Structure formats: C-alpha cells, structure tokens
Amino acid sequence: MARRIGARGTAGAGRALAPVLGPVLVSLVLVSGCSAGSGDGRTVLTAPADGGGDATDPSGSEGPDGTGDPDGPPPPDNVDLAAFEPREGGGRMQDSYPVEFSREAEGGVSMVLAYLRAISTNDTGELGGALTVYHADDQESDPESVGTEFLSERAVDISEAARSVGADFDPERYPSPDSSHRITPIGVMWRTAGASTVEVYVLAEERVEDGQGLELERTEVHGHVIEWDPVARVGFGDWLVTGEPDPDGHGLPDDQRHSMEHPYWTPVIVP
Numbered sequence: 001m002a003r004r005i006g007a008r009g010t011a012g013a014g015r016a017l018a019p020v021l022g023p024v025l026v027s028l029v030l031v032s033g034c035s036a037g038s039g040d041g042r043t044v045l046t047a048p049a050d051g052g053g054d055a056t057d058p059s060g061s062e063g064p065d066g067t068g069d070p071d072g073p074p075p076p077d078n079v080d081l082a083a084f085e086p087r088e089g090g091g092r093m094q095d096s097y098p099v100e101f102s103r104e105a106e107g108g109v110s111m112v113l114a115y116l117r118a119i120s121t122n123d124t125g126e127l128g129g130a131l132t133v134y135h136a137d138d139q140e141s142d143p144e145s146v147g148t149e150f151l152s153e154r155a156v157d158i159s160e161a162a163r164s165v166g167a168d169f170d171p172e173r174y175p176s177p178d179s180s181h182r183i184t185p186i187g188v189m190w191r192t193a194g195a196s197t198v199e200v201y202v203l204a205e206e207r208v209e210d211g212q213g214l215e216l217e218r219t220e221v222h223g224h225v226i227e228w229d230p231v232a233r234v235g236f237g238d239w240l241v242t243g244e245p246d247p248d249g250h251g252l253p254d255d256q257r258h259s260m261e262h263p264y265w266t267p268v269i270v271p
Contacts, residue, residue, distance in 0.1 A: 072251040076189040076201075077105060078266045084188050085269040086110040091233070096126070097133045100236050105198045108226045108239035109190050112200045113268065115241065116222060120183045122175035124148055136229065136240040151175060158208055161216055169214050178211030183222075187265035189250065196228040199245040203258065203265055219258045221250065 078084065087110040089098030098114045101107035111134065118130035128147030132138045138146050155171035162169035175181075187203035201223050208216040225243040232238040256262045 073191060073249055074251075076191050076251075076264055078189050079263060081266045083269050084109065084266045086113045086271060089114065090236070093133050093233075094129055097130060099133065099238055100233050101239055103228060103237065105190060105192055108198045108228070109188055109200050111239040112202060112222075112224050112226060112241070113185050113188070115224075116183045116185055116202060116204065119150075120181060122151065122154075122179050122181050124151060127151065134241055136227070136242045139240075154181065158210065158214075158216065161218065162214060167214055168212075169210060170212065173212060174210055176211030178209070180207075180209045180211075182207045184270065185268045187260050188268050189264050189266060191249075193225070197242075198226050198239075199249055200224050200226060201245070201250045202268075203260065221257060223247075223250070 084106075087102055087107055089111070090100030090102075091098075093099050097118055098111075101111045101114075115130060115134040118134070119127055121127060124144060124147035126147070127150050128143030128145070131146045131150060132141055132143050151174075155174045158174065159169050159171045184205045184207075185202050186205055188201070190198050190200045193199050201221055203219065203221055206216075206218050206220055208214075208218075210216075223245045224241050225245050226239045227242045228237065229240050230237045232240060250257060250264070252262060252264055259265075260267065
C-alpha cells in the first residue's frame, strides 16, 4: 500500500540535508487507502513551529518595509524582480553539468538552480559528479565516494521526516532501484555578501519515493553560499558552492518562509 506524506519544512544548505532554516515540519498530511476518520481518506496532522516565536505577534515583528525582522538582513537583491529566468552556462562538464556561468550574481543564482536540478536523482555516480563539479571542497574528491556519502545523508533526512508522522522507512534499503528524488525550484532570493560572494536561497517543491511504498511531498528552503573562482574551469572562471549561509539569513518570518506570496521570493521560470 502506498503511503504519501505532504510536508512543509526546511532543508540544510550546501551538502548537509538536515533542517537548519526553521521548523522541521510545519504541517503534515498523511494519505493512505485505508485511513479512518475522514470521508476522503485524508488525515491531517499539524505540528507546531519550532523556535522563532509567534510570527503574528502584534508587538512588532516586521521591518520598515512591512516584511521580515526589523533587526534582520536587508531586503534581498531580487526584491523588485517579477520573475527570474535562469541563465545558460557557457559550457558543460561530462556532457551533463552546465558550467561557465556569467560573472554577475544572476549567473551564480543560475548555477545553484542547475546544481539542484543535477542532484534530483538517486544515482550515486550522477550525484557524485554534480557535487564534485559544483562544490569547491569536492573538486579533487572521488565522485563515487562523495555520492555515496550524500545518499547516506539524504536517507537520514527522509527517515526523520517519515518518523515524525509514523510512516515506515528503512534507510538500509535506500535507495532502491525504484526510488526517486525530484527537486523543483519555485522561488529564489539572493543577497550579495561581498565582491565575489552571494548568499542564495531557493524555495523548492520536493517529491521523494523510496521505492518501497513511501511517497513524500514537501516544500523546502535550500541555502547556499557561493563564490566566484576566477581560475575555475581552466581559467574561464565560474561560481562554486563554498558553504552554508546563516540559518536566519533569509529574513523571513517563520510562518511566511514557504509562501510565494512573500515579496522576498521571486518566482522561477523553470526551463
């Protein structure tokens, strides 16, 4: 019997997949063909947000522009954009991974979106290739080992989400040949943090199937610090992932960080 879980949560930045940007699960929907207590078979569970206080507290939790924390970071660079269309890279590595993005911040944001598309797989070789291409720390690493480590972290992340709603998930059998992991970016924001550094946040819808009957749907925030490396790609220059941003650096209230209605998020035109 297939079991589906819908969740809104947050994912860690960079290589880590553990939640770091706020509540682990804001709301959960568990669906199974034999659920009781609802005419359509849906049982809705709600978990309280962790940390951040009451986002609707009238004591003053908004900034001067009506958004975010008054003591938090300034509005992102993209706040006035109606939509963001990813730029094309100037080349490809291993015939699969777009590289050689433009020097502007928009080129770096486009690189992050290409990276998230590249890790929308459970194939160890493809994951390892993406990580070694886009992460500065993994440039000289063995792709197979890097991909295996990444899948282990992903299994832990899925296990925590499944356990929170009492669903069955066996990390020892993950990934099975029929498993899948799909990341679909829907919104983006970024802030320049230096002459060659940008903090990028991507709001993405994720669909996970473990191949053993578990289906997980959730909305997550992926955060990445990227830097321009002028000697990357044999001197062409390119953006590389170098770390994770401040977990609260996005500047969004807890109850709005997953909402595309918040002006800090710019819709992504998916190619």
